[in-house]
């Protein structure tokens with residue numbers, strides 16, 4: 001049985017961990033900014049002086065990708081500097097650190113799924129801040145697992161799935177980008193994988209193999225395909241039209257291709273991953 005601190009637990013992934021935690025016998029400390037601001041090293045230190053934590057799982061992040069372009073300082077504080085504070089605390093208290101990152105650390109110029117050692121080249125402030133956070137965490141604390149994920153959605157919070165359902169019901173026609181290719185990730189599946197890593201590592205700390213890992217659901221699609229599938233599952237009759245990125249300008253540049261290769265996480269931790277369509281169906285049933 002382990003004691004686990006989760007930061008940013010009011011977000012999509014944090015909420016999914018809260019759901020699954022009920023099925024475990026671990027001691028969980030779920031916190032968000034009101035209970036523990038990860039930008040405040042003194043608060044982290046105070047928390048860990050009163051709570052013993054074998055693991056820290058950092059789900060907290062600045063995830064407003066477009067807003068980050070003009071809110072650079074806040075994005076950097078939360079995504080780049082705070083992982084440093086958490087890694088320092090983990091090192092001091094001998095905790096295993098699981099930190100979540102993003103496919104947006106890549107520039108999207110590849111045509112085959114990205115592996116963990118591929119060259120990073122973020123195109124946005126968000127991606128740059130997340131990459132800096134990864135590097136800060138790894139350089140400070142050897143016992144860190146970074147899990148990069150992509151296109152996260154859940155029945156909790158705001159995300160593409162909920163937006164497509166709402167807009168599909170409001171409108172007869174919708175334009176969705178078809179030249180950004182990636183893989184959606186159901187946050188419940190990622191939470192399951194994280195808990196699996198916690199379970200095996202709490203029984204045997206040697207099972208916690210530090211490093212960078214990629215996790216998304218299986219398969220590949222465009223945002224257009226994703227939207228079509230969401231509408232099909234919900235029997236929404238809206239016409240979805242494919243458009244190019246150049247016809248939908250956004251403040252932040254996003255990679256055209258950011259499919260993640262999951263071979264490493266699957267083989268290291270003996271994890272199996274569902275196809276994105278199966279997981280989407282499961283999530284939509286929860287709505």
Ligand SMILES: NC(=O)c1ccc[n+]([C@@H]2O[C@H](COP(=O)([O-])OP(=O)(O)OC[C@H]3O[C@@H](n4cnc5c(N)ncnc54)[C@H](OP(=O)(O)O)[C@@H]3O)[C@@H](O)[C@H]2O)c1
Pocket residue numbers: 007008009010011012013014032033034036037038039058059060061062063078100101102103130148149150151152153157
């Ligand atoms: N969402 C995606 O599509 C996506 C894709 C790839 C990777 N990721 C990564 O996956 C992880 C989880 O993402 P998510 O979608 O679950 O994020 P989310 O829903 O935005 O949740 C993040 C949580 O962190 C909280 N938070 C912000 N600043 C904080 C601070 N200083 N101290 C403590 N908590 C703070 C947020 O509170 P407020 O809401 O009040 O700010 C929110 O509750 C993140 O590392 C993210 O970068 C996400």
